[in-house]
Amino acid sequence: DQQVKQNSPSLSVQEGRISILNCDYTNSMFDYFLWYKKYPAEGPTFLISISSIKDKNEDGRFTVFLNKSAKHLSLHIVPSQPGDSAVYFCAASAYAGKSTFGDGTTLTVKP
Amino acid sequence: DVKVTQSSRYLVKRTGEKVFLECVQDMDHENMFWYRQDPGLGLRLIYFSYDVKMKEKGDIPEGYSVSREKKERFSLILESASTNQTSMYLCASYGTRSSYEQYFGPGTRLTVT
Numbered sequence: 001d002q003q004v005k006q007n008s009p010s011l012s013v014q015e016g017r018i019s020i021l022n023c024d025y026t027n028s029m030f031d032y033f034l035w036y037k038k039y040p041a042e043g044p045t046f047l048i049s050i051s052s053i054k055d056k057n058e059d060g061r062f063t064v065f066l067n068k069s070a071k072h073l074s075l076h077i078v079p080s081q082p083g084d085s086a087v088y089f090c091a092a093s094a095y096a097g098k099s100t101f102g103d104g105t106t107l108t109v110k111p
Numbered sequence: 112d113v114k115v116t117q118s119s120r121y122l123v124k125r126t127g128e129k130v131f132l133e134c135v136q137d138m139d140h141e142n143m144f145w146y147r148q149d150p151g152l153g154l155r156l157i158y159f160s161y162d163v164k165m166k167e168k169g170d171i172p173e174g175y176s177v178s179r180e181k182k183e184r185f186s187l188i189l190e191s192a193s194t195n196q197t198s199m200y201l202c203a204s205y206g207t208r209s210s211y212e213q214y215f216g217p218g219t220r221l222t223v224t
Contacts, residue, residue, distance in 0.1 A: 044213075
C-alpha cells in the first residue's frame with residue numbers, strides 16, 4: 001500500500017503561469033510534509049515544508065497547502081520559470097525524520 | 112552548508128560481486144539514510160541509522176546491509192550484487208529536531224552486469 005501518492009507523473013506549464021503539483025497520503029500519523037526538487041544527475045534538494053498544525057507555508061514563489069481532512073497537499077509555484085523544470089518529490093514524516101516519498105512529478109516549464 | 116558526499120558517481124559491477132557504497136556527511140548529523148531511486152518508483156528507503164552502530168531496516172532491505180562505525184560515515188553493502196540492484200543509490204542525512212529536511216548526496220549510478 002503506497003502511503004504517499006503523486007498521481008500526475010508529469011506536468012507541463014507555460015513560463016509565467018502557475019504550476020500546481022499535488023500529493024495525497026493515507027497515514028494519519030504523518031506530522032510533517034516536505035517537497036524536494038531533483039535535477040538530473042543530482043541528489044534531491046529540499047524546497048519547502050509544512051507542519052501538520054498549519055495549512056499553508058510560503059517561501060518566495062513557492063507555497064505549500066495542506067488539507068488534513070482530505071489528506072492532500074499541494075505545491076504552488078508562481079510564477080513558473082524554465083529553471084523550475086525538474087522532478088518534484090512529495091515526502092511525509094511520522095517518526096525519527098524517516099520520510100516516505102511519492103513517485104515524483106516531472107515539471108516542464110516552457111519558455 | 113551541509114555537504115553529503117558519495118564515494119562514486121558511476122559504478123559497474125558483475126553479478127555476485129560484493130559492492131560497497133560509501134557516504135560521508137560533514138555536519139555532525141545523527142541520522143543517515145540510504146535510498147534507491149528507480150523510474151516511476153520514487154525514492155525507496157533501504158536502511159537508516161539514527162546513531163553510530165545503530166541501524167533500522169527500511170522498506171526494501173533485502174539483499175543489502177549497512178555499517179555505521181563513525182558518525183559521519185554510512186556504508187551500504189550489496190553482499191552479492193544482482194542485476195535487479197541496478198539503480199541510482201542516494202544517501203541522505205539530517206540532524207535538526209525541528210524539521211525533517213534531509214540533505215542528499217549526488218547519488219551513485221550502479222550498474223550490475
